[in-house]
Amino acid sequence: MLRATTMLxxxxxxxxxxxxxxSPPTIETCLGFENIxxxxxVNRYASVLPYPFARNNPDPEEDNFIxxxxxxDSSFQLLQNxxxxxxxxxRGLEIIGSAPKVERMFDTRNDSIHExxxxxxxxxxxxxxxxxxxxxxQQLINLNTTPPTLENYTTHPPVYAVNGGKWYKNRIYxxxxxxxxFPDPTTGAxxxxxxxxxxxxxxxxxxxxxxxxxxxxxxxxxxxxxIDAHGDIFFTDSWYGYAINVTTYPVHAPATYRFRPSxxxxxxxxxxxxxxxGIGISPxxxxxxxxxxxxxxxxxxxxxxxxxxxxxxxxxxxxYAFDVLRSPAGACxxxxxxxxxxxxFAVDGLHVSHEGYVLGAAGTxxxxxxxxxxxxxxxxIGEVVNNFQxxxxxxxxxxxxxxxxxxxxxxxxxxHGLWEE
Ligand SMILES: *[C@@H]1O[C@H](CO)[C@@H](O)[C@H](O)[C@H]1NC(C)=O
Ligand SMILES: *[C@@H]1O[C@H](CO)[C@@H](O)[C@H](O)[C@H]1NC(C)=O
Ligand SMILES: *[C@@H]1O[C@H](CO)[C@@H](O)[C@H](O)[C@H]1NC(C)=O
Ligand SMILES: *[C@@H]1O[C@H](CO)[C@@H](O)[C@H](O)[C@H]1NC(C)=O
Ligand SMILES: *[C@@H]1O[C@H](CO)[C@@H](O)[C@H](O)[C@H]1NC(C)=O
Ligand SMILES: *[C@@H]1O[C@H](CO)[C@@H](O)[C@H](O)[C@H]1NC(C)=O
Numbered sequence: 251m252l253r254a255t256t257m258l259x260x261x262x263x264x265x266x267x268x269x270x271x272x273s274p275p276t277i278e279t280c281l282g283f284e285n286i287x288x289x290x291x292v293n294r295y296a297s298v299l300p301y302p303f304a305r306n307n308p309d310p311e312e313d314n315f316i317x318x319x320x321x322x323d324s325s326f327q328l329l330q331n332x333x334x335x336x337x338x339x340x341r342g343l344e345i346i347g348s349a350p351k352v353e354r355m356f357d358t359r360n361d362s363i364h365e366x367x368x369x370x371x372x373x374x375x376x377x378x379x380x381x382x383x384x385x386x387x388q389q390l391i392n393l394n395t396t397p398p399t400l401e402n403y404t405t406h407p408p409v410y411a412v413n414g415g416k417w418y419k420n421r422i423y424x425x426x427x428x429x430x431x432f433p434d435p436t437t438g439a440x441x442x443x444x445x446x447x448x449x450x451x452x453x454x455x456x457x458x459x460x461x462x463x464x465x466x467x468x469x470x471x472x473x474x475x476x477i478d479a480h481g482d483i484f485f486t487d488s489w490y491g492y493a494i495n496v497t498t499y500p501v502h503a504p505a506t507y508r509f510r511p512s513x514x515x516x517x518x519x520x521x522x523x524x525x526x527x528g529i530g531i532s533p534x535x536x537x538x539x540x541x542x543x544x545x546x547x548x549x550x551x552x553x554x555x556x557x558x559x560x561x562x563x564x565x566x567x568x569x570y571a572f573d574v575l576r577s578p579a580g581a582c583x584x585x586x587x588x589x590x591x592x593x594x595f596a597v598d599g600l601h602v603s604h605e606g607y608v609l610g611a612a613g614t615x616x617x618x619x620x621x622x623x624x625x626x627x628x629x630x631i632g633e634v635v636n637n638f639q640x641x642x643x644x645x646x647x648x649x650x651x652x653x654x655x656x657x658x659x660x661x662x663x664x665x666h667g668l669w670e671e
Pocket of ligand 3: 360361
């Protein structure tokens with residue numbers, strides 16, 4: 251008896267627990283990265299963890315798989331320093347390539363999130379936005395200099411509280427959240443705006459309003475968008491403009507719309523998500539993806555509290571896939587199905603790669619999913635990431651933006667941004 255107890259204690263101490271189904275190590279170094287702590291491989295999605303285990307972090311954006319407490323499995327420590335956490339070894343290692351690296355490029359002003367990063371290829375700049383009350387300009391990273399430089403950027407007329415942006419046919423398309431009148435940062439003259447879709451010509455810095463109402467009512471606050479191969483604009487209209495106090499209390503339920511620039515028609519295409527957020531389409535145009543950030547709960551929040559939501563872990567945090575149907579009015583979507591439940595927070599910025607991978611910014615990193623929602627790699631930044639974009643002539647670098655910093659991810663393998671994204 252004594253021997254058996256000692257043996258059991260020994261097994262616990264070495265992490266080899268006599269637990270049917272558990273086959274250690276849970277985490278190991280990856281093939282080709284034996285001495286490199288920035289890359290770690292997870293076996294079998296860690297589907298059986300040895301007891302006891304718990305996720306206890308009270309901060310919803312820090313409560314993450316890597317912070318799972320698994321005291322009897324020392325291999326879990328390998329996740330602590332890993333920037334690239336590989337869940338699917340064959341597809342994941344192909345994505346991260348042989349020398350992946352995350353670098354912190356800039357500290358940012360910490361009074362706003364950072365959103366809507368759009369790469370302008372022939373100018374080689376990244377333009378992004380600070381959707382926050384009282385911040386009226388965007389910012390621009392000039393990638394032509396070494397090191398790259400960060401500057402304020404203002405358009406004519408200026409656009410307030412841009413939260414989503416995409417590149418299409420030499421223009422930037424913006425989803426903007428604000429309706430409050432604001433002073434032009436250059437002249438101080440009052441600028442009127444309504445939540446809507448705006449177009450920026452980055453060669454002249456001038457903007458055009460494309461849609462700013464729904465039959466005379468205000469949109470809630472367009473959050474993110476993409477333009478399909480037919481030139482139709484699909485955008486999510488959630489409640490975050492009210493959340494950050496740049497517009498009035500919403501008059502519409504959250505929904506996703508199609509705006510058809512050729513006719514001016516604005517049509518609802520989806521209205522079942524709690525707070526539709528990131529949106530994208532597969533490279534072949536047959537599958538649309540929309541993330542839901544229903545974990546931000548607007549009920550019973552006093553208007554004096556900004557942002558005007560509380561975290562509700564039981565709110566929706568799924569990415570949904572839809573089948574795209576053509577109609578004379580433009581694309582419609584059907585066949586709603588959840589394909590991924592964010593393992594931390596919820597997916598904010600969402601982009602589809604040239605290869606069809608679905609990438610989503612969630613909490614402190616970026617999830618790289620297959621087209622069907624399998625987690626292949628988690629890029630862990632360590633600080634909150636709101637959104638990201640592929641940059642460079644080959645669109646093979648990723649720049650990530652968050653409330654506290656801006657990061658560059660380089661040395662990746664076979665993953666590239668779409669040309670028009
Ligand atoms: C990894 O480190 C070990 C010992 O520190 C060394 O023997 C081995 O050659 C290294 N492997 C590689 C691929 O650098
Ligand atoms: C993680 O990095 C820290 C600081 O460089 C180091 O002290 C620690 O040993 C590393 N942990 C692992 C598991 O590699
Ligand atoms: C923001 O930055 C300022 C200046 O560096 C600092 O004093 C403040 O603590 C920071 N706030 C947060 C929330 O990190
Ligand atoms: C951008 O403008 C703000 C004032 O609106 C200023 O505080 C900040 O330093 C400027 N940032 C850069 C990078 O020039
Ligand atoms: C547009 O803004 C950029 C960045 O501030 C500036 O370098 C460029 O000269 C501006 N272009 C025009 C046509 O004003
Ligand atoms: C919301 O914005 C309005 C208009 O700028 C301002 O008067 C009000 O104080 C703001 N409310 C909060 C809670 O920040």
